[in-house]
Structure formats: structure tokens, C-alpha cells
Amino acid sequence: MQYEVTATRRRPKTFDELAGQEFVSATLTSSLESGRIAHAYLFSGPRGCGKTSAARILARSLNCEKGPTAKPCGVCGSCQEIGRGASMDVIEIDGASNTSVNDVRQIKDEVLFPPNSTRYKVYIIDEVHMLSNSAFNALLKTIEEPPPYIVFIFATTEIHKVPATIKSRCQQFAFRLIPIETIAEILKKICMEMDIEVEDEALFWIARESTGSLRDAYTLFDQVVSFSDGRISASVIKEKLGLVGVDSLNALSIACVENDIAKAFGVIHERLEAGVSIEQFTIDLAGFYHSLLLIKAGITKESLLQNSLERFPEKVLETLNGSQIERALELLLELYRNIRYSLSPRFELESVVSKLCMLDKWVSPLELRATIAQVRSALTASTSVQAPTQQKAASSAVEENSLSAGFKRYIANRSPQQEQTIHPDVERVVRVFRGTIVE
Numbered sequence: 179m180q181y182e183v184t185a186t187r188r189r190p191k192t193f194d195e196l197a198g199q200e201f202v203s204a205t206l207t208s209s210l211e212s213g214r215i216a217h218a219y220l221f222s223g224p225r226g227c228g229k230t231s232a233a234r235i236l237a238r239s240l241n242c243e244k245g246p247t248a249k250p251c252g253v254c255g256s257c258q259e260i261g262r263g264a265s266m267d268v269i270e271i272d273g274a275s276n277t278s279v280n281d282v283r284q285i286k287d288e289v290l291f292p293p294n295s296t297r298y299k300v301y302i303i304d305e306v307h308m309l310s311n312s313a314f315n316a317l318l319k320t321i322e323e324p325p326p327y328i329v330f331i332f333a334t335t336e337i338h339k340v341p342a343t344i345k346s347r348c349q350q351f352a353f354r355l356i357p358i359e360t361i362a363e364i365l366k367k368i369c370m371e372m373d374i375e376v377e378d379e380a381l382f383w384i385a386r387e388s389t390g391s392l393r394d395a396y397t398l399f400d401q402v403v404s405f406s407d408g409r410i411s412a413s414v415i416k417e418k419l420g421l422v423g424v425d426s427l428n429a430l431s432i433a434c435v436e437n438d439i440a441k442a443f444g445v446i447h448e449r450l451e452a453g454v455s456i457e458q459f460t461i462d463l464a465g466f467y468h469s470l471l472l473i474k475a476g477i478t479k480e481s482l483l484q485n486s487l488e489r490f491p492e493k494v495l496e497t498l499n500g501s502q503i504e505r506a507l508e509l510l511l512e513l514y515r516n517i518r519y520s521l522s523p524r525f526e527l528e529s530v531v532s533k534l535c536m537l538d539k540w541v542s543p544l545e546l547r548a549t550i551a552q553v554r555s556a557l558t559a560s561t562s563v564q565a566p567t568q569q570k571a572a573s574s575a576v577e578e579n580s581l582s583a584g585f586k587r588y589i590a591n592r593s594p595q596q597e598q599t600i601h602p603d604v605e606r607v608v609r610v611f612r613g614t615i616v617e
Contacts, residue, residue, distance in 0.1 A: 185396040198356030207248040216349045218330040222337035223353025226391030229333040233302045241296040267293040273305040282316040306332040307339035355390025376410040427466040434534040435497040456523045464510040474500045501542040
């Protein structure tokens with residue numbers, strides 16, 4: 179038999195097979211079972227989430243010999259013709275190629291004739307937002323009061339470009355991105371059917387890269403299967419597709435918290451020599467630190483972390499705080515913006531990684547402000563307990579209230595108890611002033 183891509187072979191034929199769109203399936207099923215069939219439907223949502231498939235299922239449900247029914251049989255002549263795309267009463271139109279008023283005028287002339295051999299004549303117009311304003315206006319009257327045997331199904335990825343006059347005449351259904359867990363589960367079933375060994379990490383990577391589009395997941399899955407030789411593993415995907423890999427990201431982040439610039443540069447050199455682009459390296463590294471930030475916020479869901487919680491190094495999480503991880507993300511996002519215009523993108527990457535190696539010493543402005551506030555509070559307290567002789571020795575009000583003079587008094591007169599209870603950040607600031615202002 180001729181090879182058939184997974185996206186075509188696995189196209190859903192019933193509403194029960196429509197993955198990740200439970201609301202749409204339940205609503206259309208209820209409408210068919212109750213006989214409340216609208217004359218126009220508007221399906222909107224991201225690419226590859228099932229809009230065209232749902233339109234074909236609805237057309238099959240309306241024209242099945244046992245219907246209208248929510249569960250078309252799939253074996254009658256009408257179901258078979260619609261499945262092959264050979265039905266004369268189910269007309270699929272590409273909105274991007276038929277944008278003019280003349281194309282709409284042809285539809286207006288055709289709707290006057292009843293269907294040839296089925297119950298309904300169904301028009302499926304894909305990418306309907308590409309129609310011109312004149313074409314939309316010409317279609318208004320036909321959509322509002324079509325013959326009883328006509329059903330329009332519009333599909334679009336850009337609902338905001340569809341005029342409100344069209345929306346108001348249609349039942350609208352918003353398709354959502356398919357969850358990563360659902361995509362991974364579907365791919366796992368396919369692997370079992372094809373007798374292919376697969377690692378969960380590899381399936382999770384394919385599902386994550388599809389960004390909620392099942393068609394994109396099928397396309398990437400076919401590509402991975404073609405070079406995996408019966409076993410899909412994360413290491414093979416990393417090698418063949420030029421990816422950084424979570425192991426390399428872990429090694430780089432650990433080297434950064436250990437302040438080992440040579441080791442960090444070694445990881446960069448290894449991955450770039452393996453064919454990873456600097457842009458991809460930056461994207462993966464930014465995603466890694468974004469996941470660390472989510473973990474710091476208490477999020478453990480794998481679909482958000484883009485990996486299992488166990489794959490992230492504890493040493494990095496223990497060493498860096500939330501503000502330091504945010505600083506790392508700022509550096510990486512700025513790096514990605516600068517790469518396009520950089521004299522040497524690799525130098526830019528290495529410069530940012532060297533800054534990441536000193537990240538554990540970075541203090542955010544908010545933390546510094548809080549530390550200064552604590553120091554001022556400590557200085558105020560130390561001034562209030564000074565001996566009367568020390569207060570008389572002050573010759574100038576400006577000198578008494580100055581920060582340097584306050585540090586001198588505080589450092590000279592603090593008690594052993596203050597030595598033990600002082601906050602470490604305050605102590606660090608005190609040590610700086612000790613070296614600069616104390617004689």
C-alpha cells in the first residue's frame with residue numbers, strides 16, 4: 179500500500195475521536211441528537227487543532243443514511259464519499275484562493291439547487307478571514323436566510339478578521355490548543371500500534387515542540403520515526419535534530435553556580451560543535467531558566483516545566499534565589515535580541531554565560547534597598563543609646579545625620595549581642611564601610 183502520513187491516517191472520523199475539544203464535541207453532539215441544526219457554523223482556533231476535521235465530521239453526521247446522527251456509521255455510501263472528498267454535496271473551498279465577489283456570486287447561484295443524493299448541501303470554507311470585505315458583504319444575505327438544505331461551515335485561525343456581521347449570523351465554536359499530556363498519550367498509542375519502542379522523554383519533547391497542534395505533532399513524529407530505526411530515544415533526537423538537551427543544560431547551569439567559567443565554555447563548545455545553532459542554544463537555555471523560576475514559585479506541573487521535576491539539578495535550585503534566576507532570564511532574552519546584529523554571536527553568548535557564572539553574587543535593587551533600610555534602622559537604634567559625652571562631641575548637625583558618621587558610630591559602639599544578631603546582608607554592607615570609612 180502507498181505510504182500515508184500519520185496526520186491523514188489518524189484524522190478523526192467521529193466526534194468521540196476529536197481530541198482535546200470536549201466542549202465542541204459535546205455541543206455539536208447535543209445539537210444533532212435534538213435536531214437543532216444551525217444553518218451556519220464558525221470554527222475558530224489555532225492551526226492543527228481539529229477545525230477542518232470537525233467540519234467534515236459534522237457534514238458526515240448530517241448526511242449519513244442513519245442520520246442526522248451524532249455517530250455516523252462510516253460505511254454507507256454518503257459517509258464513504260465524504261471521507262474520500264468525492265461527495266458532490268460537500269464542497270470544500272479555500273478562502274485564500276477564492277476571495278473575490280465573483281467567487282461568492284457563484285456560491286449564491288449554486289445554493290438555489292438542492293443536493294444531488296444527500297440530505298444537506300454543505301459548504302466548508304477554510305481560512306474564511308481571507309475573503310475581501312466585498313465578498314463578505316455579498317455573502318451576508320445568503321448566510322442569514324439560506325434554503326433549508328444548505329449548511330455553511332466556516333473555519334479560521336484569525337477570528338478577529340471576520341466581520342461582526344458574519345459572526346452574528348453563525349454559531350461560534352472556539353477550538354483550544356491541545357494539552358501536552360493529551361498529545362503525548364495519543365503518540366504513545368500510535369507507537370504501540372506500530373510496534374515502536376519509545377522513551378517517555380522523547381514523546382514529551384515531541385508533544386512540547388508541537389505547541390498544542392496535533393497536526394504539528396504528527397508531522398514531527400513522522401520525521402523522528404524515519405531516522406529512529408524502530409526505537410525513539412531522546413538522545414537520538416538530540417543528535418539528529420541539533421538540540422541542546424536537558425543533560426547539557428544541567429551541566430552548564432551547575433558549572434555556572436560553581437563559578438567554573440572554563441567548564442561552562444566547554445559545554446558551549448561541545449554543543450556548537452555538534453551542530454546546535456546559537457539561537458537554538460539561547461532559546462533552550464532561556465526555557466531552562468524559565469522552568470527553574472516556575473519551580474521556585476512552587477509549580478511542579480510537567481507541561482509547564484517542559485520536563486519532569488527530577489531532571490532539574492537541586493544544587494542550582496538551592497544556590498540561586500528567584501531574583502537571580504529572573505536576572506538570568508533578562509540576560510538571555512537580551513542576548514537573543516542582540517544576536518541578529520552582533521559582530522560575533524558566539525562572543526555574545528560566551529559573555530552572557532560568564533555573567534551567569536557570577537550570578538550567585540548578584541543582588542537585586544530591591545534586596546539592596548531593603549538592606550540599606552535595615553542598616554539605617556540599625557544606625558538609628560545605635561544613635562539613640564549613645565553616651566551623653568559622645569552626643570556633645572558632635573560639632574555639626576550635618577555630620578551627625580550623615581550616613582558615614584553613623585556607620586563610624588555604629589561600628590565602634592555595637593555590642594557583642596549586635597554582632598551575633600545582625601542580618602548577614604547588613605553585615606556585608608558594614609564590612610564594606612569598615613574598609614572604606616573606618617580609620
